[in-house]
Amino acid sequence: MAANNNSDPILDEGGGGGVKHEAAGEAGEGKGGGGGAAAAAATQAPAAMLPRSGSRPQLDLSGAAIHGNLEDRNPTILLPNQSDDISHLALDIGGSLIKLVYFSRHAEHSSEDKRKLSTKRRLGMLNGGRRSYPVLGGRLHFVKFETGKLSECLDFISSKQLHRGGVDSPSWRSGAQPDNIVIKATGGGAFKYADLFKERLGVSLEKEDEMDCLVAGANFLLKSIRHEAFTHMDGQKEYVQIDQNDLFPFLLVNVGSGVSIIKVDGHGKFQRVSGTNVGGGTYWGLGRLMTKCKSFDELLELSQRGDNSTIDMLVGDIYGGLDYSKIGLSASTIASSFGKTISDDKELSDYRPEDISLSLLRMISYNIGQISYLNALRYGLKRIFFGGFFIRGHAYTMDTISFAVNFWSKGEAKAMFLRHEGFLGALGAFMSYEKHGLDDLRIHHLVERFPMGAPYISWMEKFVQKGTQITAPVPVGFPVTTGMGGFERPTAKGDILRSDASAALNVGVLHLVPTLDVFPLLEDPKMYEPNTIDLDLNEYKYWFKVLSDHLSDLVDKAVASEGGTDDAKRRGDAFAHAFSAHLARLMEEPAAYGKFGLANLLELREECLREFQFVDAYVSIKQRENEASLAVLPDLLMELDSMNEEARLLALIEGVLAANIFDWGSRACIDDFDMFKKRMLADKKGQPYKRALLFVDNSGADVVLGMIPLARELLRNGTEVVLVANSLPALNDVTANELPGIVAEAAKHCGILRKAAEAGGLIFDAMAGIQDDLKDEPVSVPLMVVENGCGSPCIDFRQVSSELAAAAKDADLLILEGMGRSLHTNLNARFKCDTLKLAMVKNQRLAEKLFNGNIYDCICKFEPGVAT
Numbered sequence: 001m002a003a004n005n006n007s008d009p010i011l012d013e014g015g016g017g018g019v020k021h022e023a024a025g026e027a028g029e030g031k032g033g034g035g036g037a038a039a040a041a042a043t044q045a046p047a048a049m050l051p052r053s054g055s056r057p058q059l060d061l062s063g064a065a066i067h068g069n070l071e072d073r074n075p076t077i078l079l080p081n082q083s084d085d086i087s088h089l090a091l092d093i094g095g096s097l098i099k100l101v102y103f104s105r106h107a108e109h110s111s112e113d114k115r116k117l118s119t120k121r122r123l124g125m126l127n128g129g130r131r132s133y134p135v136l137g138g139r140l141h142f143v144k145f146e147t148g149k150l151s152e153c154l155d156f157i158s159s160k161q162l163h164r165g166g167v168d169s170p171s172w173r174s175g176a177q178p179d180n181i182v183i184k185a186t187g188g189g190a191f192k193y194a195d196l197f198k199e200r201l202g203v204s205l206e207k208e209d210e211m212d213c214l215v216a217g218a219n220f221l222l223k224s225i226r227h228e229a230f231t232h233m234d235g236q237k238e239y240v241q242i243d244q245n246d247l248f249p250f251l252l253v254n255v256g257s258g259v260s261i262i263k264v265d266g267h268g269k270f271q272r273v274s275g276t277n278v279g280g281g282t283y284w285g286l287g288r289l290m291t292k293c294k295s296f297d298e299l300l301e302l303s304q305r306g307d308n309s310t311i312d313m314l315v316g317d318i319y320g321g322l323d324y325s326k327i328g329l330s331a332s333t334i335a336s337s338f339g340k341t342i343s344d345d346k347e348l349s350d351y352r353p354e355d356i357s358l359s360l361l362r363m364i365s366y367n368i369g370q371i372s373y374l375n376a377l378r379y380g381l382k383r384i385f386f387g388g389f390f391i392r393g394h395a396y397t398m399d400t401i402s403f404a405v406n407f408w409s410k411g412e413a414k415a416m417f418l419r420h421e422g423f424l425g426a427l428g429a430f431m432s433y434e435k436h437g438l439d440d441l442r443i444h445h446l447v448e449r450f451p452m453g454a455p456y457i458s459w460m461e462k463f464v465q466k467g468t469q470i471t472a473p474v475p476v477g478f479p480v481t482t483g484m485g486g487f488e489r490p491t492a493k494g495d496i497l498r499s500d501a502s503a504a505l506n507v508g509v510l511h512l513v514p515t516l517d518v519f520p521l522l523e524d525p526k527m528y529e530p531n532t533i534d535l536d537l538n539e540y541k542y543w544f545k546v547l548s549d550h551l552s553d554l555v556d557k558a559v560a561s562e563g564g565t566d567d568a569k570r571r572g573d574a575f576a577h578a579f580s581a582h583l584a585r586l587m588e589e590p591a592a593y594g595k596f597g598l599a600n601l602l603e604l605r606e607e608c609l610r611e612f613q614f615v616d617a618y619v620s621i622k623q624r625e626n627e628a629s630l631a632v633l634p635d636l637l638m639e640l641d642s643m644n645e646e647a648r649l650l651a652l653i654e655g656v657l658a659a660n661i662f663d664w665g666s667r668a669c670i671d672d673f674d675m676f677k678k679r680m681l682a683d684k685k686g687q688p689y690k691r692a693l694l695f696v697d698n699s700g701a702d703v704v705l706g707m708i709p710l711a712r713e714l715l716r717n718g719t720e721v722v723l724v725a726n727s728l729p730a731l732n733d734v735t736a737n738e739l740p741g742i743v744a745e746a747a748k749h750c751g752i753l754r755k756a757a758e759a760g761g762l763i764f765d766a767m768a769g770i771q772d773d774l775k776d777e778p779v780s781v782p783l784m785v786v787e788n789g790c791g792s793p794c795i796d797f798r799q800v801s802s803e804l805a806a807a808a809k810d811a812d813l814l815i816l817e818g819m820g821r822s823l824h825t826n827l828n829a830r831f832k833c834d835t836l837k838l839a840m841v842k843n844q845r846l847a848e849k850l851f852n853g854n855i856y857d858c859i860c861k862f863e864p865g866v867a868t
C-alpha cells in the first residue's frame with residue numbers, strides 16, 4: 001500500500017488510516033539501488049521503424065543515418081530518401097466550412113529493449129518477424145475553418161507542414177521537397193480551390209466524391225467508435241449501442257449548407273435519394289440578414305433566448321387559443337412559420353433578433369426532420385442518422401429534429417446524431433488513402449482522448465494570454481414539448497451557447513493504437529462493461545468534488561516532480577485549469593464525451609497531466625517507497641518461509657491486502673479465501689496453475705511486500721508468473737518499465753525470484769554475491785513482466801496491449817489487485833479462467849454502496865473460470 005501521505009482520494013481515500021503490512025515492520029533507511037532507479041527510461045523508437053504489414057509500402061532505407069546522439073540506445077533514424085508515403089491530411093471543403101482530418105504519429109513508442117524482446121519471444125510474438133499490425137500508430141485530429149477564411153486554413157496546413165506529412169516526417173526533417181504531393185479532398189471546394197492549393201502549397205488535390213466520402217465516414221464511425229451515435233429527445237442524450245451486424249440499411253442525412261439524404265445499404269453501397277436546399281446555409285444566411293449577427297454561434301445563441309410565438313402563427317392563434325385536437329395539433333403547434341408577421345404592421349427592426357433566430361431555427365430543423373421522415377418512410381427505414389455542422393451539438397436543434405421524426409413516424413423511426421457530426425466527409429476522404437488500411441481498424445484499436453490543446457494555439461498559450469478567462473461552458477436549454485405536435489418555447493433563458501472551443505471538446509482526438517487487443521480471457525467481450533458503477537448525476541457530483549478537492553495537492557506533486565521550476569509551475573496552473581474545465585464540462589453534461597464512467601474520468605486526469613508534460617508526477621515518491629520496502633523484504637521472506645503452507649498462503653493474501661486490521665469473516669468482506677486455498681492447496685495437489693497473470697497496482701509496499709511475495713509462492717509451486725503493469729504512469733502505480741528493476745533488487749535476496757527472473761529474461765547475468773547453495777537449483781519456471789497498454793489506475797479489458805493478450809493465451813489464473821482494477825472496474829467482470837480479485841475498500845461511499853460495508857473492508861473474491 002502506498003504510504004499515507006501519497007494517498008489518492010479515489011483509490012485511497014483512507015490513506016491516513018493505520019494500514020500497514022503486518023510483516024513489514026518499520027521501514028528502515030532504504031539501501032541498495034532502489035527499484036525505481038533501475039527503471040529504464042522510455043526511449044523513442046525511430047518513427048521510420050513503426051510496424052507495418054507486408055502489404056504496406058516498404059521503407060526506403062538507402063542513406064539512412066542516425067540522427068542525434070550515437071550513444072542513445074534507440075536514436076532516431078533519418079531516412080532521407082524515404083518518400084513520405086504516409087498521407088497525413090484530408091480535406092472536405094464545403095460551401096460553409098472546411099473540415100480537416102489529419103494524422104500525427106505517436107511520439108511515445110517505447111523501446112524494444114532486451115527484456116521486452118525476450119518476453120515477446122517467450123510469448124510467441126516474434127514468429128518470423130512478421131508483423132500483423134494493420135495500421136500505423138498515431139492520432140487523428142479534427143479541425144474546421146470557415147470556407148470564407150480559406151487562407152487561415154492554408155496557413156494552418158503550412159505551419160504544421162501537414163501537406164508534407166507533418167513536422168515530424170522524414171521529408172520535412174531532411175528538407176527534401178517532394179515535387180508532387182497529392183492530398184485527398186472532397187466537397188465542392190476540392191474543385192473550386194484546386195488551383196489555389198497548387199499555388200499556395202504546391203500540392204495537388206485528388207478529388208474524392210462527396211457522397212462516397214460521407215458514407216465511408218459515417219460507416220467508419222458507426223463501426224469503429226464506441227458511443228458515436230446517440231439519440232436526443234426532450235433534452236436527454238442517450239448513446240446507442242450499434243450492433244455491427246444490424247447496421248444497414250439506414251438513412252444518412254447530412255445537414256451542411258444544403259442537405260443530402262442518402263440511403264445506405266452497406267460499405268460503398270448507397271444511393272442519394274433526396275436532398276433539400278433548405279439547410280444550414282439557409283438558417284445562417286437568412287439569420288444573418290435579419291439579425292445582423294456576426295457569427296453562426298451568435299445567431300444560435302440568440303435563439304436560446306427567443307420566443308417564436310411573436311413571429312410564428314400558432315394553431316392557437318388561428319383557433320382562438322384552442323387545440324385542434326381532432327388532428328393532433330396543440331394550440332402551441334406552429335401552424336405557419338413567420339405567419340404572424342403578415343398581419344402586424346411592423347418592420348423587421350420591430351422584432352427581437354432572439355425571436356427571429358428561434359423561429360428560423362425551428363422552421364428549418366422541423367422541415368429537415370419531416371423531409372427525412374418522408375424519405376425513411378419511402379424506403380421503409382427505421383433509423384436516420386443526422387450529420388453535418390448545422391447540428392453543432394445543439395440540444396434544441398436535435399430535439400426539434402427528433403421530435404419531428406418521432407411525431408410524424410408515430411414513434412416508428414428514430415433520429416440519431418453523431419458525435420463527429422461535421423467530419424463525415426473529411427473522414428471518408430482520409431480513409432480513401434488505400435495505404436492507411438483504416439478499413440481494418442476495430443473498435444479496440446481506437447482510444448479517444450480529449451486534450452485541451454486546441455490544435456492551432458496551444459492551451460498553454462491561451463492560458464498565459466487569458467488566465468482564468470476560460471470558463472466552463474454553460475448549459476443549453478431543454479425544450480418542453482406538448483406531446484401534440486407542438487412545442488412550448490425553450491425554457492432556458494439567458495443561457496449562452498457553449499463556446500466553439502469547448503464545443504470542440506465533444507470530439508476527441510482519436511488515437512490509433514494498432515497494438516491494442518481485446519483481452520482473450522474475457523468471458524463475453526460483447527457484454528463486458530469495465531465500470532462497476534454507472535455514474536448518475538449524484539455520483540458524478542460526489543466524484544467531481546473528490547477530484548476537485550484533491551487537485552491542488554496533485555498539482556503540488558506534479559510541479560515538484562518536474563523540479564519545481566517556473567515552467568513547471570506554469571504548466572501546473574495550466575493543468576489545473578484544464579482539468580477543472582473538463583470537470584465543469586462533464587458536470588454540466590455527463591455524456592459530453594460519450595458514455596463516461598469513473599475509469600474514464602480517472603484516465604482523463606492522467607491524460608491531462610501528460611498533456612501538460614508531467615511525465616510522472618509520483619516518480620520520486622515511488623522511488624522512495626520502493627527503496628524502503630525493498631529494505632524490509634528479506635525479513636518478510638524469512639518470516640513467510642518459517643510458516644507452514646496454509647498459514648503462509650493466508651499471510652500472503654493478507655499481505656497483499658496490507659491489512660493488519662484485516663478481520664476474516666467481517667460482515668462486509670467478500671471472503672472467498674477458503675475457496676482459493678482449496679484450489680491452491682487441496683484440489684489439485686501436484687497440479688499447479690500453469691500460468692498466472694498478476695495485475696499489480698501501487699509501487700512500494702504494495703508490490704514489493706504484497707504482490708512479489710505472492711508471485712514467489714506461485715513460482716515455488718511451479719506456476720509461471722507474468723506481472724502485468726501499466727504502460728504509462730498513473731498516480732503511484734508501478735509501471736512495466738519500473739518493474740524489472742524492482743524485481744532485480746528483490747531477487748538479490750531470494751533464489752526463487754532470481755532463477756525465475758533469469759528464466760523470464762528480467763535479469764540477464766547471475767548476480768554477484770548470491771548464496772552458493774542456490775547454484776544447483778533446477779531451472780525455474782519464468783517470471784515475466786508485460787505492460788497492460790494503459791496509463792490509468794483502472795483497466796478496460798477491451799483494449800489491452802498485444803503483449804498482454806499474448807501472455808493470456810496460456811494463463812489459467814488471473815489475480816487483479818487494488819481498487820482501480822478490481823473494484824472501480826472489473827468487480828463484476830467474468831473471465832474464462834479462475835480469477836482472484838483482491839482489494840481493500842479505501843473509500844467509505846464505495847464500501848457502503850457496493851457492500852453495505854465500511855472503509856477498510858477487504859474483498860477477496862475468487863471466481864472459478866467457466867472453462868475449468
Ligand SMILES: Nc1ncnc2c1ncn2[C@@H]1O[C@H](COP(=O)(O)OP(=O)(O)OP(=O)(O)O)[C@@H](O)[C@H]1O
Pocket residue numbers: 093094095096097098146187188255256257258259279280281282283284296297387388389390391392422
Ligand atoms: N462556425 C460556423 N460557421 C459557419 N457555419 C456554421 C458554423 N458552425 C456551424 N455552422 C452551420 O453548419 C453549416 C455548414 O455545415 P457543413 O460544414 O457540414 O456544410 P458544408 O460542407 O460547408 O456545406 P455543403 O456540404 O452543403 O457544401 C453552416 O451552413 C451553418 O449552418
Ligand SMILES: CC(C)(CO)[C@@H](O)C(=O)NCCC(=O)O
Pocket residue numbers: 094095187188210256257258259260274275276277
Ligand atoms: C450540393 C451539396 C451536395 C454540396 O455539398 C449540398 O449542398 C446539397 O446536398 N444541397 C442540396 C441540394 C438539393 O438536393 O436540393
Ligand SMILES: [Mn+2]
Pocket residue numbers: 092093094095187256257425
Ligand atoms: Mn459538406
